[in-house]
Amino acid sequence: MIYLVEHFFSIQGEGRYAGVPSVFLRFGGCNLRCPGYGSYEVDGKILFGCDTVRAVHEKYFASAWQQIGEAESVIEILDRYVEEAGYVPDLVLTGGEPMLYAENPIFYEIVSHALEKGMRVTMExxxxxxxxxxxxxxxxxxxxxxAVKLSDSKEPExxxxxxEAIDALARNGRESFFKFTISARxxxxxxxxxxxxxxxxYENEIFCMPRGENIAxxxxxxEKVALFCMKYGYRYTDRLHIRLWNTEERR
Ligand code: SF4
Structure with missing residues (x-):
């Protein structure tokens, strides 16, 4: 069983393919929590964690996640997006942590179908x-x-x-790049x-992205992160979807 939180068509806001029209599949569940990334009030409770808190805290959100028991329903969703776009957009697998499902046959069938369809697939x-x-x-x-987390995520090192996971991903993917979230601190x-x-x-490209769950x-x-990139020779990546749509969901 895999859990799909949402699907939508937008532009990729971050990283090497920022600006590319992309279908997003957001999967539920994560093996980390990243309490350093903020706190959110949900039903009167304060939850600590990242900006996709609704894709992480299964205890509070799993009832809203869609259980996917076969690949066909998600494949139909992908095919519909491609048909409506009239061209083949990218596919972004995100979360939460989509890699939790990587060896699940349903998930693998979805990814294989997208590749056969000609979609460039990025796993975040x-x-x-x-x-x-x-x-x-x-x-x-x-x-x-x-997106390896740094110490400001407040996850134990x-x-x-x-x-070994970084090594496998860096060496085996069609392309792999680092994307670090950096706070001004x-x-x-x-x-x-x-x-x-x-x-x-590694020789893989290094992107640095400012913290920025909302436009403020x-x-x-x-700016501090941009200056940091200039100083140390990293690539700055913005969060285009936040610039365009701030905290709107499904963007
Ligand atoms: S690893 Fe990513 S999705 Fe998981 S808690 Fe941290 S920031 Fe959120």
């Missing part, structure tokens, strides 16, 4: 998990956006950095050292 992952590329070769044909030498300790041994936060962090 925290890079703590990797699939068996021998058993699931379609993953060699997808792009991995490796052992949970957020799994070198970490846009300094300390942040650079954290990034280099994780990504320095994005404005607060963006």
């Amino acid at each position: 992952t925290n890079a703590t998990l990797a699939p068996d590329f021998e058993k699931f070769p379609a993953y060699r044909r997808i792009v991995f956006a490796m 052992k949970r957020r950095i799994v070198p 970490l846009a300094n030498r300390e942040g650079m050292e954290e990034i280099e300790a994780i990504a320095g041994r 936060l994005l404005r607060e962090h963006a």
Whole structure:
């Protein structure tokens, strides 16, 4: 069983393919919580975690997640988006942590179908998990956006950095790039050292993205992160969907 939180058609707001029209499938569940990324009030309770809190906290949101017991219903959704667009957009698998489902046959069938359809598929992952590329070769044909978490996520280092998973994703995907979320507080030498300790041994491109779950936060962090990128030679990526639509859902 896999859990789909939502699907929508938008533009990719972040990373190497920022600006590309993309279908998004957001899956429910995550193996991390990232309490450093903020707090949200939900039904009178304060939940700590990231901006996609509704895709992470199964205890509070799972009843709203759609249980997917066969691939066909999601394949029909993808086919409809392609037909309505009149061209083949990208597909972005996001969450939560979509890699939780990577070896699930339903999930794999969806990914394989999208590839057959000619969609460029990007898996947005925290890079703590990797699939068996021998058993699931379609993953060699997808792009991995490796959003490894830094210390400001307030996840323990052992949970957020799994070198063998990073290594497998960095070497086996059709393309893999790093995408670090940086707060203004970490846009300094300390942040650079954290990034280099994780990504320095790879040639994969490194993107840095400001914290910015909403437009106010994005404005607060963006310039410092841009200057940080200029200083250390990383690629800045904005959050175009936040600039355009702020906190609107399904964007
Ligand atoms: S890894 Fe990503 S989805 Fe999971 S809690 Fe952290 S920021 Fe949220």
